[in-house]
Every structure is written in structure tokens, then in C-alpha cells.
Amino acid sequence: MSDEQAWDERYRESDRIWSGNPNEALVAEVADLPPGRALDLGCGEGADAVWLAKRGWQVTAVDISGVALERAAAHARDAGVTVTFERHDLTQTFPEGAYDLVSVQFLHSWQEFDREKVLRRAAESVAAGGVYLIEGHMDHGPFRHEGHQEGNHESNHEGHHEVRFPTPDEVITSLDLGAGWEVLTAEIHPRTQTGPDGAPAKRTDATVKLRRIP
Template identity: 75%
Template structure:
């Protein structure tokens, strides 16, 4: 099964997979930024992109799943915002342009996935003075591991090193707990990481 089919199948399991709310870290780290051009990588059902657009950002949002993108477009229409939804397998194709904010929230996959290469392309798409915001998991939390490939969750300093950047300012690189409801419906604690960088 291709990655695209796997994600389409995942989204078809339910009428809505995610909460419909923007990611907490995105809200906390971006709320005070002046609106500009934003790129949302792995946008899923579109909650982050819609939140950004409602705050005045000009948003391009990309995902591998056409099922997710269809739902995201419906979400945007209901919210009364316009977003450039783009279908990409980010390992093969990438949105064009330069952006004041590039956001990669939980860009993981249960199969082999060249996350480092994608994040380097994400950094290259950041305009001078712009922000790269990367949120990742540090563990599986309450969810069992799926797929044949063991996902490795890098620490913030490992993420920054892998980007091979020059002339960037590190605004945040930390690990923090987050409460998440597990598949059994009970709350559990999961550990995530935040990397926030500004291009000179």
C-alpha cells in the first residue's frame, strides 16, 4: 500500500480524525506574529490552516491525502476563508514559493519517511526574517506502534543539527508534556518537542 493510500484509508475510518482545533503550540507560538504568507505542511483536515487564514495569513496548505484535503476545503468554506490547498507527497514534490511562516506540526509517518529531507526543504522555503516551526512527538504516548518501521523521534537539538542551517536564530528548542486522550478514551500524558527558528 502506498503512503497516499494508507493515509486515505486512515482518514476514511471516521468522518473526522482530529479534533478540529488548531495545534496548541502553533497558537502559542504564532498568535503574536504579524500575518504574512504561511505554509502548513501535512495539513490534515485543515484546522491549523483555517486558524491562520482567519487571523489574516495568506495560507498554502499541503497534504498527501486527498480525503483529508477535501475535508479541509469543506472546513475552510464553512469558516469563510480562502486557502490554497495542494496535494503533495512531500518526499517527491513540494509547494513552490517563499513564506514568512512554515509550520510542520507532527510530520510523522508509520512507514519509512525522509522527514529530515522534507524539513530541510521547509527551511529553504522560509523567507528572510521568517519563522520555521516544527512540532514533533517524542514517544508514542497511549497509541500502539503501527506499521513495520520503528519510528524514531529526534530530540530538538538533533532536529536543528539535521537541518544544516547557517545564519538562523533558535527561538525555542524544548521538550514538553501534553495531555492526550488515548484510543481507550482515557487521558494520558504524551511528550512532544518544539523547534522554533528565525531565518536571518
């Protein structure tokens, strides 16, 4: 099964996989930025893209799943905003252009996936003076016992591998950016999330926020 088929299957499990709300880290880190061109990688059902568009950003949103993109487009129409949606397997193809904001929220996969390569390629899309925001998990949170969480499956599932969650410093090192970048945020922080049983649960996430120096 290809990655695209696997993600399509994941999204078909329910009429809505995610909450429909923008990611907390995106709101916290981007709310004060002046709108410009934004690239949302791994956009899922489009909540982040719609939130950005409502704030005046010109948004290109990307996902590997055609099912997710159809839902995201419907979400944008319902919200009365314009978003450009593109389907990409980011290990193979990438949207064109330079962006004032590149947002990568929880880009993890339960199949073999060269995340570091994708993150390095995404950095190339940040315009001079632009912001690069990477949000990732540091643990499986309340979803471990189900064998999956937000797209991450445990290694005991056939064909799946154990997902590794790098620290902010490890993410920055792996980007190998060299000179010309400023680290604005590199931190690990707790977050409350609703678990599969409907009860609130604690988990830990990691934020990396960089700016490309003009």
C-alpha cells in the same frame, strides 16, 4: 500500497480523525506573529490552516492525502476563510514560493519516510525574517497499544517501521542550516491528550522554532 493510498485509507477510517482544533504549539508560538504568507505542511483536516486564515494569514496547506484535503477544504468553506490547498508527496514535490511562516506539525509516518530531507527542503521555503516551526512527538503516548497514533504505526505491522522521535537538538543538527538562522525555541514539553479510551493522558512533544535572519 503507496503512501498516498495508505493515508487515504487512514482518513477513511472515520469521518473525523483529529479534534478540529488547531495544534496547541502552533497557537502558543504563532499567536503574536504579524500575519503574512504561511505554509502548513501535513495539514490533515485543516484545523491549523483555518486558524491561521482566520487570523489574517494567506495560507497554503499541503497534504499527501486527497481525502484529508477534501475535508480540509470543506472545513475552510464552513469557516468562511480562503486557503489554498495542494496535494504533494513532499519527498517528491514541493509547493513553490517563500513564506513568512512554515509550520510542520507532527510530520511522522509509519512507512519509510525521509523526514530529515523534507524538513531541510521546508527550510528553503522560509523567507528572510520568517519563522520555521517544527513540532514533533517524543513518544507514542496513549496510542502505543493500538499499534498506531496520529499516523505512527508500530514496527510489528507488516511493511511498517518503528518511528524514531528526534530531540529538538537532533532536529536542528539534521537541518544543517549554517549561518543566518536564530534558534528561538528548542524544548521538550508535556502535553495532555485524550487517549483512545476517552480518558486524558500525558505525552511528551518537542518544539523547534527558528527565525531566518534578514
